[in-house]
Amino acid sequence: xxxxxxxxxxxxxxxxxxxxxxxxxxxxxxxxxxxxxxxxxxxxxxxxxxxxxxxxxxxxxxxxxxxxxxxxxxxxxxxxxxxxxxxxxxxxxxxxxxxxxxxxxxxxxxxxxx
Amino acid sequence: xxxxxxxxxxxxxxxxxxxxxxxxxxxxxxxxxxxxxxxxxxxxxxxxxxxxxxxxxxxxxxxxxxxxxxxxxxxxxxxxxxxxxxxxxxxxxxxxxxxxxxxxxxxxxxxx
Numbered sequence: 001x002x003x004x005x006x007x008x009x010x011x012x013x014x015x016x017x018x019x020x021x022x023x024x025x026x027x028x029x030x031x032x033x034x035x036x037x038x039x040x041x042x043x044x045x046x047x048x049x050x051x052x053x054x055x056x057x058x059x060x061x062x063x064x065x066x067x068x069x070x071x072x073x074x075x076x077x078x079x080x081x082x083x084x085x086x087x088x089x090x091x092x093x094x095x096x097x098x099x100x101x102x103x104x105x106x107x108x109x110x111x112x113x114x
Numbered sequence: 115x116x117x118x119x120x121x122x123x124x125x126x127x128x129x130x131x132x133x134x135x136x137x138x139x140x141x142x143x144x145x146x147x148x149x150x151x152x153x154x155x156x157x158x159x160x161x162x163x164x165x166x167x168x169x170x171x172x173x174x175x176x177x178x179x180x181x182x183x184x185x186x187x188x189x190x191x192x193x194x195x196x197x198x199x200x201x202x203x204x205x206x207x208x209x210x211x212x213x214x215x216x217x218x219x220x221x222x223x224x225x226x
Contacts, residue, residue, distance in 0.1 A: 009154070034214055043204065043217040044157075090156060092215070094208070100164075101172065102147055102206065102215055106156035 002027040004093050006105035013112055015083055021076040021108045023065075023091030030096040033074040035065055038088045038107075047089070050074060061085065086112045117141050120205050120218035127225055133192040135221050137205030139185075145208040146188040147215070148172075148180065150201040157204065163188055195225045 005024045013019045025031060035047040048059025055067040065076045074091060091105040117140030127133050137146060145164055149157040149172075159172030161180040169180050177199060179191045192199055202222050206215040 006156075036217075043219045044206075046214045046216075049214050094215075100145075101159060101162060101170075102145075102208065103159065104149070104157040106154065 002029075002031070002093055002095050002101065002103050004091050004103055004105035006091055006108050008108050009106065010109045010111065013081055013110065015112055015114055016080050018079050019077065019081050019085075019110065021089050021091075021110065023074045023076065023105060025072050025074065025091075025093050027093060027095055032094040032096070033065075033067060034092040034094070035059065035063070035074075035076050036090045036092060036104075037061075038090065040087075044090065047076070081110070081112050083112050083114070085110060118205060118207055118216055118218045120203075120221050122221060123219065124222045125224070127195050127223070129196060129225055130194050133195050133223065135190045135203055135205075135223070137188045137190070137207075137218060139188075139207050141207060141209070141216070142185060143207040143209045143216075144185075145210070146182065147206040147208075148178075148188065148190045149204045149206065150174065150199075151204060151220075152201050160190065160203075192223075195223075197225050199223065200225045 003026045033050040036044040050067045058064045088107045090107050094102050119138045121136045147162040148160040158174045163169045163182040181189045202220050204220050205218040208215045
């Protein structure tokens with residue numbers, strides 16, 4: 001079985017402040033990890049992904065995430081947020097294997113204000 | 115943008131009627147998924163497919179069935195729609211186990 005936990009359902013932050021969105025996972029097999037963003041009334045867009053190699057991955061719009069196998073975490077960070085970053089963010093896990101499933105967390109609503 | 119199309123985009127149906135949602139891809143990707151999105155629950159997997167005629171259940175499969183008779187199409191059927199199935203449904207595709215998923219624009223289904 002595999003699961004993804006996003007502990008924070010909402011994260012309010014002021015513009016230009018740093019932010020971290022937390023993601024923890026559980027899986028019995030090797031994993032591939034992703035962060036997606038969803039703007040209002042739109043589909044999901046890939047922010048970044050960890051497949052292998054360097055544990056620090058950089059994505060679009062200045063976001064980055066660090067894969068930590070010992071802590072089973074994949075937290076998303078941005079050093080300075082903008083109003084336009086207001087959206088729902090989803091962490092997702094793809095288990096390795098022939099019939100791998102893509103499992104999502106419940107999402108974190110990032111609200112950026114002036 | 116990945117070639118993935120969901121139809122219809124919006125639908126209102128009555129309780130007890132069957133409903134079929136279609137996901138069509140032009141990418142020739144092996145894996146296809148159906149999710150529902152509800153406030154506070156994120157995206158929950160309904161069913162997925164790892165090849166033609168190869169499907170498996172997700173975490174919220176009760177009341178839903180799927181079919182995949184060819185690579186490009188993945189159909190989701192609500193056998194007898196209920197109000198609890200009012201939701202936004204997303205289709206996703208991936209090429210393999212180490213690639214990202216691409217999503218359709220979603221289908222908003224309302225069961226009255």
